[in-house]
Amino acid sequence: MREAIEDLLAAYAEAIDDGALERWPQFFTEDGEYHIITRESYAAGLLIGIMYCGSRGMMEDRVQALRTANIYEPHAYRHLIGRPTIERNDSAFAVRTNFCIYRIAQDGDTVVFATGQYIDQIVEDRGTLRLRSRRVVLDSRRVDILLVLPL
């Protein structure tokens, strides 16, 4: 099972790094939750972070918006993800994975854009492992410039 979970985590990162963002919502269950929040807010139990999607539909809207409505300088990410810790609960796998995400601008400028931890609930959904919940907990409270591509 570890191998299957690690494959899911790797495929998720690869889809985003390749710019295949239309695939991003498919890594979640239909009612999957996606939440980017700072470590400080997460520790304080605050509700609102930086991005919240309460369903696959909201993720699709995000992708639609960044393709058709939002304006920003072109850039891409490169994810490096660590070895996950995995705990089996009654209904899901609780998985935590460290990440470091670089942002590559069109002029080649490459910076560490975000570091933190994915805190995931992963379930088997019609024979496929999917994220029921992904909390992206950012180490820093600061976002450089803007955040438009999902992490």
Place this chain on the structure above:
Amino acid sequence: MDIPVTHAPGIGLVWPREGVTRVPFQVFSDPAIYAEEQKRFFRGPIWNFLCLEIEIPKPGDWRLATVGETPVVVTRDEHGTIHALVNRCAHKGALVCLQERGNAKALTCVYHSWSYDLAGRLQSVAFRHGVRGKGGMPEDFSPEQHRLEPLRVEVFCGLVFGTFSDATVPVETYLGETMARMIRRNLGRPLRLLGMHSQIIHNNWKLYAENVRDSYHATLLHTFYTTFKVNRLDMDGGMLLSEDGRHSISYARRDTLQQSDEYQKVHAAQYKSALAAPEMLDTWTEFDDGITHCIQTVFPTLVVQLTLNSLAVRFFTPRGIDKTELFWIYLGAQDDDEEQTRKRLMQSNLTGAAGLVSLEDGCINEFVQRGTRGSEDRNAFLEMGGRDVASSDGSRATETGIRGFWKGYRELMGF
């Protein structure tokens, strides 16, 4: 030997005779102007937003802030009174409070253990009488003559303001009646902190001050609104300015949306699809005045917004001539029910560093910063909606709010 005082060379800035309809690009990149702002502007007769009262609810709570680049600590003393102090030890000038927020009975500098009460008064000095009778401060040392430099503080609707100047009029007078009324509408109730984060934008702070007063750009740059038909400039709305022009309210009424031919011509209206998950914009009517969107600026660096049900306070602070930190604080009312809180969470997607409606502001001001490099002798042109500084009822296609900012800026800077 006395070191002779070096006088700062005069700032070679000539403001164009067209007044507030022109802005010399030099003001966004000249280090001499930036240095002068720290003194004349941020220490001038203005109210600087420091923090929210609910961030320091208990006696002994403190929170760091900045006024311009000056580090400040905001405290609540044992009697509940709020103080703002320059976070600079009266001894050697080191930072006294290091953590972003905390709680303590006294503020003690780590360098030489000079200790202050929560009002900033020096209480004790380590080794004041020496060690085993040797060393120590001179006989005439008097702790009463040393303290953390205080700012005057006023709290209005949970907003904590500070000023260095004795000449600053009371906050309500500073705001004027219209501005004070709108703040009271949105924040004059028990509030709950729902979240906060910040973003670093790579531009001079004044470009963001312009940007938040720029109702002209709203639906042109931020195409999410038009794309998903949330808001357009032909909605009933307008731009209200305070009497002195410094503060502004951009407002809209959602229910009066009408078709307008002008919108067929700009790219902002090309995309017609609806949301796959429209529940993101589920709202409830919080006030009966029909206003569904209001973005209010308080001179110079505070913004209060209630857009649909997204209640937030933004403020920004310079981190260098071309670097600004923009903070977002999301709020709810204490008596919100679970469903209302959920709606505020959903709508928080509209604003912030990843805001579907606001994220472009993270880069657009940087585009101006970069675009004006090498053109410091040229000017921005600000004549949309006329050349005056006055409220614009019925239209937000105006730059009157920006002109109002520059009017205030020039008055303080003497430009």
